[in-house]
Amino acid sequence: MLEVAGLTKRFGGFTAVDAVSFSVAPGEILGLLGPNGSGKSTTFNCIAGMLRPSAGSIRLAGQEIGGLPAEECCRRGIGRTFQIPRPFRTLSLLENAVLAAHYGAGGRIDAAEAERRARDALRLAQLPDDPNATTQGLGAAGLKKLELARALATQPKLLLADESLGGLDAGEMRQAAQMLKRIRDERGITIVWVEHIMGVLLSVVDRVVVLDHGAVIFRGTPAEAQEDTKVAEVYLGPPESRAA
Numbered sequence: 264m265l266e267v268a269g270l271t272k273r274f275g276g277f278t279a280v281d282a283v284s285f286s287v288a289p290g291e292i293l294g295l296l297g298p299n300g301s302g303k304s305t306t307f308n309c310i311a312g313m314l315r316p317s318a319g320s321i322r323l324a325g326q327e328i329g330g331l332p333a334e335e336c337c338r339r340g341i342g343r344t345f346q347i348p349r350p351f352r353t354l355s356l357l358e359n360a361v362l363a364a365h366y367g368a369g370g371r372i373d374a375a376e377a378e379r380r381a382r383d384a385l386r387l388a389q390l391p392d393d394p395n396a397t398t399q400g401l402g403a404a405g406l407k408k409l410e411l412a413r414a415l416a417t418q419p420k421l422l423l424a425d426e427s428l429g430g431l432d433a434g435e436m437r438q439a440a441q442m443l444k445r446i447r448d449e450r451g452i453t454i455v456w457v458e459h460i461m462g463v464l465l466s467v468v469d470r471v472v473v474l475d476h477g478a479v480i481f482r483g484t485p486a487e488a489q490e491d492t493k494v495a496e497v498y499l500g501p502p503e504s505r506a507a
């Protein structure tokens with residue numbers, strides 16, 4: 264579904280992402296992990312078309328998409344959520360999702376079809392599709408769900424989920440993780456899920472890629488990630504510095 268090969272992104276003389284390669288199979292959930300500043304968001308933004316790669320290739324279903332603008336990546340089937348939800352506060356939940364549906368379709372669907380896609384996305388994200396429901400009182404977990412609904416309304420083949428757990432309590436984190444799994448199981452949507460914390464993510468993803476200082480330091484299963492000394496070091500520090 265997605266093949267990233269030699270992806271490099273430089274900001275001036277600083278290399279934020281350094282020859283990163285990984286692939287994601289159709290229907291897979293891949294966790295893209297790494298500590299703060301390791302290059303996860305930059306990698307993500309290159310895949311979603313929000314940053315132009317300095318070098319390397321990004322192929323979606325066999326077609327090169329590296330360097331295409333965000334709206335074109337979305338039309339080709341890449342949906343994304345943002346770490347910090349910024350919905351249109353003056354619009355209803357349904358209107359927010361309808362706008363996303365039109366954006367994803369490049370304006371090529373009529374109002375009835377946009378509404379159908381929006382209602383379906385809101386239900387998948389377990390939000391009300393009642394036209395009177397607003398963003399008021401949604402809270403962190405509700406806003407994350409709306410973020411997900413807006414991405415789903417674009418009808419993605421590949422969903423890029425950015426820090427879906429940020430700001431949630433332990434119970435909400437488990438629910439958010441299960442929701443992503445359900446979306447994959449029910450709709451077959453391939454997911455790349457970026458987080459800087461491992462926790463609950465490892466119970467849901469099929470495979471893990473870990474970045475550190477812009478480079479891949481680990482690829483494997485969640486169980487292997489938990490046993491890996493390099494992964495432990497970037498998350499916990501060198502063995503001698505850890506509490507007994």
Ligand SMILES: Nc1ncnc2c1ncn2[C@@H]1O[C@H](COP(=O)(O)OP(=O)(O)OP(=O)(O)O)[C@@H](O)[C@H]1O
Nearest residue numbers: 274277279297298299300301302303304305306459
């Ligand atoms: N527009 C930019 N200009 C210059 N440097 C940048 C820019 N964007 C990111 N960086 C730098 O690139 C590095 C990787 O940042 P990135 O945001 O990709 O990391 P991250 O793993 O997503 O971190 P976090 O978990 O904190 O979101 C950091 O050192 C960051 O300061």
